[in-house]
Amino acid sequence: MKLMTTVQTVERLRRIFGDQLRVSESLARHTTARVGGPAELFLTVNSAEQLEAAAEVAYAAGLPYFVLGGGSNILVADGGMTGLVILNRARKVSFRHSGAGVVCTAESGANLSALARQCISRGLGGLEWAIGVPGTVGGAVVGNAGAHGSDIDASLLAATVWEPGYGRRVYSREEMAYGYRESALKRDREDNRARRVVLSAELRLKPEPVDVLTARADGFTAMRKERQPGGASTGSMFKNPENFYAGYLIDTAGLKGFRIGDAVISEKHANFFINEGEATAEDIRALVAEAWNSVREQFGIEMELEVELVGDWAFE
Numbered sequence: 001m002k003l004m005t006t007v008q009t010v011e012r013l014r015r016i017f018g019d020q021l022r023v024s025e026s027l028a029r030h031t032t033a034r035v036g037g038p039a040e041l042f043l044t045v046n047s048a049e050q051l052e053a054a055a056e057v058a059y060a061a062g063l064p065y066f067v068l069g070g071g072s073n074i075l076v077a078d079g080g081m082t083g084l085v086i087l088n089r090a091r092k093v094s095f096r097h098s099g100a101g102v103v104c105t106a107e108s109g110a111n112l113s114a115l116a117r118q119c120i121s122r123g124l125g126g127l128e129w130a131i132g133v134p135g136t137v138g139g140a141v142v143g144n145a146g147a148h149g150s151d152i153d154a155s156l157l158a159a160t161v162w163e164p165g166y167g168r169r170v171y172s173r174e175e176m177a178y179g180y181r182e183s184a185l186k187r188d189r190e191d192n193r194a195r196r197v198v199l200s201a202e203l204r205l206k207p208e209p210v211d212v213l214t215a216r217a218d219g220f221t222a223m224r225k226e227r228q229p230g231g232a233s234t235g236s237m238f239k240n241p242e243n244f245y246a247g248y249l250i251d252t253a254g255l256k257g258f259r260i261g262d263a264v265i266s267e268k269h270a271n272f273f274i275n276e277g278e279a280t281a282e283d284i285r286a287l288v289a290e291a292w293n294s295v296r297e298q299f300g301i302e303m304e305l306e307v308e309l310v311g312d313w314a315f316e
């Protein structure tokens, strides 16, 4: 296959997307940790069709591409990202009755927490746990986001996925091979394969009285407020190792309040690493290394990152 040059690819993307394409856009503006250098090319898409077309063009040209949802589960390097970052704003949502339940079809750029609220106001249960979880439906489907004893796995009927070199394919819940914050798609990077892209998801919902759903969601929100700190972060940095909470281990290792530059391990919840203003991605990564090493030394446990480190890191 003869690959197009970057210049030709940029021209092609510009022809299709016009000024939706930008050059050298700071990713700190698009991530919840508020860190990260520039994306070489940055494209905002507004529909599943545009998302698919963007990934298709990049893949065909041999240009690395990365789908950015809410940027709430990634740590972007200060060096930024080479290739094309596709900001997913495909947000169309629809509902249809199916037997005793309702199926919601959401484009992958829909905001998960807003969708959960919309479901509650329609008297549809199943996503209350997602109130307050930042990010998009696509990010949640890839990472099997979850809280309060539930997760995406519990609601997903199917996902429409764009596969590099193949095109659209519908994945059943079983094909997503979900585990704790894991899925077949999340493993693409480790497996060194071109990333598949979630275009939309079908979620199964159950009719329930609005006041019951609202009370449940309010309870979850109160719990979140009580346990989690505010501020710029990526949420839980590490996965909970079997039989332990990562926050407990980091706390017991004596690291609550430990800081490097403006990056600090939260006093309220030690698995949250907060950017207090001017932190760099490298500051946060150094905190990650400190926590990982301390926990291994003191408990012999090697924690696994929940957050994905992406972009051009100096150590790579």
Ligand SMILES: Cc1cc2nc3c(=O)[nH]c(=O)nc-3n(C[C@H](O)[C@H](O)[C@H](O)COP(=O)(O)OP(=O)(O)OC[C@H]3O[C@@H](n4cnc5c(N)ncnc54)[C@H](O)[C@@H]3O)c2cc1C
Pocket (backbone or CB within 6 Å): 032, 066, 067, 068, 069, 070, 071, 072, 073, 074, 088, 108, 109, 132, 133, 134, 135, 136, 137, 138, 139, 140, 141, 142, 143, 144, 145, 146, 147, 196, 197, 198, 199, 233, 234, 235, 236, 308
């Ligand atoms: C304050 C706070 C609280 C949080 N609480 C929770 C919680 O309770 N439970 C929980 O599970 N998580 C939690 N998180 C983490 C985060 O919100 C979830 O992981 C969320 O689902 C990530 O979605 P996103 O759109 O932000 O993904 P991003 O961070 O933008 O992307 C994450 C990964 O998914 C990929 N991706 C995104 N969209 C697509 C797509 N359409 N197709 C293919 N790949 C895609 C990206 O390329 C990247 O590899 C929290 C985060 C914060 C900051």
